[in-house]
Amino acid sequence: MANGELKLLGTWCSQYVIRIRMMFELKGLSYDYIEENFANKSELLLKHNPVHKKVPVLIHRDRAICESLVILQYIDENWSGTGPPVLPANPYDRAMARFWAVYIDDKLPRQLIDTLKAATEEAKAEKIADIHAVLELLEGAFNKCSAGKVFFGGESVGYLDVTLGSYLAWIKAEERIVGAKLLDETKVPLLAEWEKSFLAADCAKKFLPSVERVEEYVRELLVTKWKVTSA
Amino acid sequence: MANGELKLLGTWCSQYVIRIRMMFELKGLSYDYIEENFANKSELLLKHNPVHKKVPVLIHRDRAICESLVILQYIDENWSGTGPPVLPANPYDRAMARFWAVYIDDKLPRQLIDTLKAATEEAKAEKIADIHAVLELLEGAFNKCSAGKVFFGGESVGYLDVTLGSYLAWIKAEERIVGAKLLDETKVPLLAEWEKSFLAADCAKKFLPSVERVEEYVRELLVTKWKVTSA
Missing domain, CATH: 3.40.30.10 (Glutaredoxin)
Structure with a gap:
């Protein structure tokens, strides 16, 4: 290049x-x-x-x-000839990867922010339940896409892995702020295992920001942008 | 098959x-x-x-x-070996087609419905201006994607053509209901030409419903679903 x-x-x-x-x-x-x-x-x-x-x-x-x-x-x-392919090769598997990637971006950002902005404990619990429901669907998607392997992409990190994995620092920071498990191994054991594998991959170690840094940033947003005082 | x-x-x-x-x-x-x-x-x-x-x-x-x-x-x-390819072959052109397809589906459905539901003439005029702004951006996209040819896909109907073209019956029906041009040849002359070419293509002639049928359907939705009485 x-x-x-x-x-x-x-x-x-x-x-x-x-x-x-x-x-x-x-x-x-x-x-x-x-x-x-x-x-x-x-x-x-x-x-x-x-x-x-x-x-x-x-x-x-x-x-x-x-x-x-x-x-x-x-x-x-x-760059199809450079490095490994990141989308699956098979058209049906590609369609599944595209479907779930859109689903993730359609649901998670709004739900993560809605949870932070929830005004009461009851509202917060409802929003957390919404996130759990989304992650449970993704647990099923992982089960199908990974076909018993470590990543959505099979043996190696692929399109859905980086799509969902890019949220992990925010999710962990938000767990600290709201005081509840979002990616909860009792509800989504396969995703919890996936998370460990993904966090150990080079791309995650290099480019996911630290949970501490994101936590500080989100706490600042809560005050300056969303005017939430309870967090 | x-x-x-x-x-x-x-x-x-x-x-x-x-x-x-x-x-x-x-x-x-x-x-x-x-x-x-x-x-x-x-x-x-x-x-x-x-x-x-x-x-x-x-x-x-x-x-x-x-x-x-x-x-x-x-x-x-x-079915890459069956019939013509519908997405462009070149990765950059594919990226543009994907970008604009998402843009169209992100903007048009909501704007078309918001316009129908506008409670006052002033609100309706604002919503129509929003649609015009979107179509003007799509006019620019058409200019780049078509490279002087008839369709977004070049010489033949492609991915963006069917994505945008699938809205045409609804757009024409809504123009009758709101009494204003949405796809207005004075604002988007290239898209107006594209529309004529697209409507003459077999796939449009076979599968776009008639404007009359869509108009009747939308007028029914206005009353039964959106409770708009002024239309």
């Missing part, structure tokens, strides 16, 4: 960015990483993602690709 | 179903179509889409694939 021809605009705390960095690690590709500032978005970001004005933005030879799940598939397809 | 090995569960009015039928037409694949009833979902639907309980559901050799954009990609990949 020639210097400067592949750039990723991101922020350290975004699961959508973290999964792209993990993907590059799996593929063994090098790139320039540029940390963006939410409060003061760069000209480069606004130029290359005028539709959503959000990270991640991948800039490859001055052409931008936006939306993390689209970027993951772009990397897998454009 | 052996009889019964490929089934599509759908409803006549759903853009998400219509695009799958268009895709099968493009690929020249035969399948069994089963019309579902919203008010009384079949056992087959509930069994095969327990997560969302929605159409479309594609059942291929007793395995289900759900979510229309996932299904479109599955059909293109699983």
